[in-house]
Amino acid sequence: MPELPDVEIFRRTLDRHGQGRPVRRTTVAARDLLVDVSPQSLGRLLKNRSLVETRRHGKYLFAGREGGDGWLVLHFGMSGSLEMMERGDAPPETACLVIAFDEGGFAYLSSRRLGMIGWTADPAAFASAHHLGPDALAIGRADFVAALRGHRGAVKCWLMDQERLAGIGNVYSDEILFQAGLHPKHAGSSLDDAQAETIFEAMRRVLEEAVAAEADPARLPDGYLLPQRLEGGRCPRCGQALDTLRACGRNAWYCPHCQAPDEVSG
Known part of the structure; x- marks a missing residue:
């Protein structure tokens, strides 16, 4: 999509x-x-x-x-x-x-x-x-952190909710959370400010890099998940096989080692 x-x-x-x-x-x-x-x-x-x-x-x-x-x-x-x-x-x-x-x-x-x-x-x-949330490249850091930390569900679901934040779907939410080192089902309400700010910074960087690469995974910088986001793909950091799980009705890709579960939302 x-x-x-x-x-x-x-x-x-x-x-x-x-x-x-x-x-x-x-x-x-x-x-x-x-x-x-x-x-x-x-x-x-x-x-x-x-x-x-x-x-x-x-x-x-x-x-x-x-x-x-x-x-x-x-x-x-x-x-x-x-x-x-x-x-x-x-x-x-x-x-x-x-x-x-x-x-x-x-x-x-x-x-x-x-x-x-x-x-x-x-x-x-x-x-x-149409009840669209703020654009993902326009929202300010403080507003992002406050909104995310107030969400009890999984961080991935919040990132994909167009009424909360407009522009991010299944693919780029996976990349953002990989870059931030957080499990897709990490509960938003369990984040501290530093973790929420890490996600904000990862979001900005990932979206800007993707635009610069014209949304072509092969042109993304080294260390990105997207080129490996397929069957048999391996983590670009640790080399471990990537895994998938169901989150928000979608298939999420992540590294079980680099994104180990901590505080997760069911």
Whole structure:
């Protein structure tokens, strides 16, 4: 599933290649992904208007049209992505939305059609209406520590809860906890300030490094879990075989030696 680093890369790509280019045509191939907007109204909202600003909140991407009076909203679900297109390119088979400029355009792809395409007057109001917590790269240290230490459940579950902290999913929560040296089921309420701050610092570092690596595990620095997060994978620190467990309904990868259980939440 695309997480904050993936969506930040999509945002930067759209910002770099789509900003200031008038929209000439909008084609919706997956009406079921539209929320609070029809294919016809989306086309009217964008036609002959340039996209002049992009924002991201957690896993949501916002593209604002000129005039500052409306924003296209994209959520990428389980398998979505964004692909820029050159003039004459045929839309990929999995394209759910195609926005064409005079020269090229971009396609919103989703093979499993589990994402969302919408429209909002204001990204902050949208985030509030959808009960999104603070963005994981925007939350301050003190707020992060206070919120995490007040959570009685597993730290991994708190990191993945979009109403508490927006942007982190199963993959990057594993990496963050590995870098912090904590078991996925360590109880948030049992953390001291120093441990919570270690998680905060690991979160910032991991997300920033992942963006710099364009969310490619092979390009991450040495010592990262993600390239080994597969069957037969071994800890990049101690060499021990990685293990998995169920947490928050998801399969968590961790090192039993480097992330030995201490205070865990069932």
